[in-house]
Amino acid sequence: MASLSSMKNRKLTAEELDRFGAELDALRARTVATLGARDARYIRNVVKAVRYANLAGRALLFAAAIAGGLWLADSAVGWLFWVLWALGALSLGLGKILDNMELGHNVIHGQYDWLGDPQLNGRTYDWDIVATAENWRHTHNFRHHTYTNVRGLDDDIGYGLLRIFPEQKWRPFYLLQPAIAVVFALYFQWGVAIQNLKLGRWWHGKMTTRQLRHKSAPVVRKMGRQLAKDYVIYPALAGPFFLPVMLGNLVANGLRNVWTYVIIFCGHFTANAETFPKECVKNESRGHWYLRQLRGSSNLRGGFLMNVLSGNLSHQIEHHFFPDVPANRYAEMAREVRAICARYGQHYNTGTLLTQFGQVCWRIVRHAFPSRPPRTASSLVQAEAAA
Amino acid sequence: MNAQFRPSSRRPGALKRLIRPLVKPDVFDFWASHLHRTWTWERPLARLVAREVASADAVTLLFKPNRHWAGHRAGQHVNLGVDIDGVRLTRSYSLTAPPRADGLLPVTVKAIEGGKVSRHLQSVARIGDVVELGPAFGDMTLPASPAGAWLLLAAGSGITPLVALVRELAAQDMPVDLTLLYWVRRRAEACFVDELRTLAAAHPRFRFRLLLTREDAAAADEAQGRIDDALLSAHAGDLAAQQVMACGPGGFVARARDLLASRAASFRAEAFTAPPVTVVDEGEVDLRLLRSGRTLRVPRGASLLDALEQHGLKPASGCRMGICNTCACGKSAGSVRHLPSGALAHEPTQALKLCIHSAATDLELDL
Numbered sequence: 001m002a003s004l005s006s007m008k009n010r011k012l013t014a015e016e017l018d019r020f021g022a023e024l025d026a027l028r029a030r031t032v033a034t035l036g037a038r039d040a041r042y043i044r045n046v047v048k049a050v051r052y053a054n055l056a057g058r059a060l061l062f063a064a065a066i067a068g069g070l071w072l073a074d075s076a077v078g079w080l081f082w083v084l085w086a087l088g089a090l091s092l093g094l095g096k097i098l099d100n101m102e103l104g105h106n107v108i109h110g111q112y113d114w115l116g117d118p119q120l121n122g123r124t125y126d127w128d129i130v131a132t133a134e135n136w137r138h139t140h141n142f143r144h145h146t147y148t149n150v151r152g153l154d155d156d157i158g159y160g161l162l163r164i165f166p167e168q169k170w171r172p173f174y175l176l177q178p179a180i181a182v183v184f185a186l187y188f189q190w191g192v193a194i195q196n197l198k199l200g201r202w203w204h205g206k207m208t209t210r211q212l213r214h215k216s217a218p219v220v221r222k223m224g225r226q227l228a229k230d231y232v233i234y235p236a237l238a239g240p241f242f243l244p245v246m247l248g249n250l251v252a253n254g255l256r257n258v259w260t261y262v263i264i265f266c267g268h269f270t271a272n273a274e275t276f277p278k279e280c281v282k283n284e285s286r287g288h289w290y291l292r293q294l295r296g297s298s299n300l301r302g303g304f305l306m307n308v309l310s311g312n313l314s315h316q317i318e319h320h321f322f323p324d325v326p327a328n329r330y331a332e333m334a335r336e337v338r339a340i341c342a343r344y345g346q347h348y349n350t351g352t353l354l355t356q357f358g359q360v361c362w363r364i365v366r367h368a369f370p371s372r373p374p375r376t377a378s379s380l381v382q383a384e385a386a387a
Numbered sequence: 388m389n390a391q392f393r394p395s396s397r398r399p400g401a402l403k404r405l406i407r408p409l410v411k412p413d414v415f416d417f418w419a420s421h422l423h424r425t426w427t428w429e430r431p432l433a434r435l436v437a438r439e440v441a442s443a444d445a446v447t448l449l450f451k452p453n454r455h456w457a458g459h460r461a462g463q464h465v466n467l468g469v470d471i472d473g474v475r476l477t478r479s480y481s482l483t484a485p486p487r488a489d490g491l492l493p494v495t496v497k498a499i500e501g502g503k504v505s506r507h508l509q510s511v512a513r514i515g516d517v518v519e520l521g522p523a524f525g526d527m528t529l530p531a532s533p534a535g536a537w538l539l540l541a542a543g544s545g546i547t548p549l550v551a552l553v554r555e556l557a558a559q560d561m562p563v564d565l566t567l568l569y570w571v572r573r574r575a576e577a578c579f580v581d582e583l584r585t586l587a588a589a590h591p592r593f594r595f596r597l598l599l600t601r602e603d604a605a606a607a608d609e610a611q612g613r614i615d616d617a618l619l620s621a622h623a624g625d626l627a628a629q630q631v632m633a634c635g636p637g638g639f640v641a642r643a644r645d646l647l648a649s650r651a652a653s654f655r656a657e658a659f660t661a662p663p664v665t666v667v668d669e670g671e672v673d674l675r676l677l678r679s680g681r682t683l684r685v686p687r688g689a690s691l692l693d694a695l696e697q698h699g700l701k702p703a704s705g706c707r708m709g710i711c712n713t714c715a716c717g718k719s720a721g722s723v724r725h726l727p728s729g730a731l732a733h734e735p736t737q738a739l740k741l742c743i744h745s746a747a748t749d750l751e752l753d754l
Contacts, residue, residue, distance in 0.1 A: 048417075
């Protein structure tokens with residue numbers, strides 16, 4: 001599979017690679033120069049959408065709880081309960097998705113730091129999931145974005161749980177991964193939350209229990225807060241009808257988990273996405289870094305709704321080129337990025353959600369079983385001609 | 388000057404402490420602002436409630452702070468965070484009065500050529516607009532029971548903190564001998580003059596002089612010329628007995644210091660630094676670290692991250708190429724160069740990434 005993608009890509013000379021990087025740098029500079037009121041308005045509208053969707057969701061779930069009470073007395077209002085409950089869970093799920101993706105993920109990248117708004121600052125922002133923003137800044141902003149798809153450096157490759165690429169060593173445990181992947185999708189926020197705790201190191205005795213306890217204290221605190229909010233406090237406000245509220249919150253969290261899992265897996269695990277050996281990043285040039293981001297990322301085709309709901313990770317390639325540029329600019333940058341990639345003979349990996357996620361699922365199933373990487377070692381650059 | 392916005396340190400009430408773990412301040416602020424524009428969980432905000440002409444090129448703005456404003460003393464300054472085209476810009480302004488009975492905060496803003504915030508506050512900001520407030524700061528304040536003789540030297544905008552001191556002493560019925568020498572280029576630029584003259588007439592212990600550098604003196608309390616020995620001796624009496632406070636542009640404060648620091652009973656000064664005119668990339672600059680209180684000499688050309696590490700500091704950092712935002716850090720004064728593009732950024736308060744910016748002028752960082 002990986003060899004296919006290499007065939008579509010022209011090998012660049014070192015000089016071409018520099019020009020490729022320079023063109024992308026120039027695109028970045030052109031975009032940053034025009035940041036202003038439009039982008040400020042956009043992100044504040046996203047904040048508004050999150051707040052209103054959450055409020056509507058909570059209110060509808062309370063209304064459903066009351067309708068549920070009436071239902072016990074009069075079986076004719078059963079339909080009302082289900083409608084209110086479903087709308088409430090959906091609306092809350094939507095609010096949580098927006099908070100997680102278009103707001104949290106992008107703000108934590110520091111994309112809107114230039115606004116000078118202390119409530120939209122990447123260093124201090126926290127989001128409505130069990131993972132702490134602090135750990136995310138390390139595992140995602142630094143590790144994943146600097147070492148995208150580099151084996152041994154980017155923990156996002158299979159999250160230490162799944163074998164997505166043939167280059168990962170096969171173990172019998174992976175035979176279970178189609179089932180594990182489904183459970184992982186349902187509990188994705190928990191996976192993200194414990195990613196930086198490196199439980200594997202503790203399991204193998206490379207970290208003491210004391211160290212682990214110290215490291216996990218903020219995560220456990222955040223988990224407690226999140227659990228208390230969605231499963232104790234809000235349900236308790238509904239008194240005897242707490243159950244519909246609690247279940248609605250559970251469904252909303254589940255919707256958000258599955259959706260973010262799907263989007264994120266489509267970003268780097270499609271058929272044509274590549275992984276790279278560690279040697280790749282030694283003395284890496286800017287152009288090479290860009291090329292690696294391109295080869296390791298894949299986009300999703302779709303309109304405005306897809307862009308907003310995916311936190312503009314539908315433009316995963318643009319996001320990986322320019323992680324600190326406001327995401328609402330990716331769609332217009334994509335036109336130029338595509339043209340630049342075409343000029344340098346580089347494949348621009350994009351597709352519908354259905355085809356991209358189909359490829360991800362195939363990888364999860366295929367590499368549950370032993371598999372071998374293609375023999376053609378794909379170096380990104382043309383070997384220097386011997387002098 | 389510390390440009391960070393921090394909530395007031397007052398101890399919150401019992402109810403607030405009880406529900407604090409359940410409240411996300413940004414969510415609370417979002418909904419509270421629907422009810423009242425300056426209601427927040429803990430951020431000090433203020434609403435513009437009045438605007439008055441102060442001179443030919445200055446206006447006085449009155450702000451009504453919310454309950455999280457922790458108060459100030461006469462002579463102190465405050466950072467105003469003003470939203471212009473959706474972007475928060477921060478500038479320091481002096482409060483021109485001691486705490487008032489109506490709780491309003493007066494700020495006098497002079498239009499500065501090319502000044503984004505001053506122009507906005509002068510002509511664009513409307514009554515009802517909301518600004519963010521930093522905590523009051525500054526050391527040019529009076530003791531609880533002032534005594535002896537005081538000499539205040541103001542030049543241009545330097546009058547703004549000093550007029551607050553005059554007003555405070557006047558409210559105490561002038562318990563000390565007070566002299567205010569106020570330099571402006573032309574009479575029309577001077578602020579507060581009518582009030583200062585009225586106070587001088589009402590309080591025999593208060594002497595006020597308006598000194599003009601580009602116009603001839605006309606009134607009895609006016610004189611002409613830049614600050615020098617002769618003017619000081621003529622208008623300030625016995626310098627050795629004076630407790631001096633000076634405020635104005637850097638050059639003015641430096642001259643005042645030369646003339647008075649070794650002769651007066653005490654000397655305190657604050658200078659407004661002018662924006663940089665030319666920027667070079669050689670040599671070294673002073674890097675002030677506000678949290679640790681250290682000042683380092685760092686080379687202009689190097690990235691701030693490298694420069695800090697050269698001094699043995701280890702600020703949080705990650706990718707070292709400007710993408711991961713781990714080394715992002717608040718800057719409260721000075722200009723930096725964005726190394727990848729070479730562009731200069733002069734905005735005094737903004738977040739910057741240490742790994743891809745170098746110092747262009749003396750800097751203050753929130754480290």
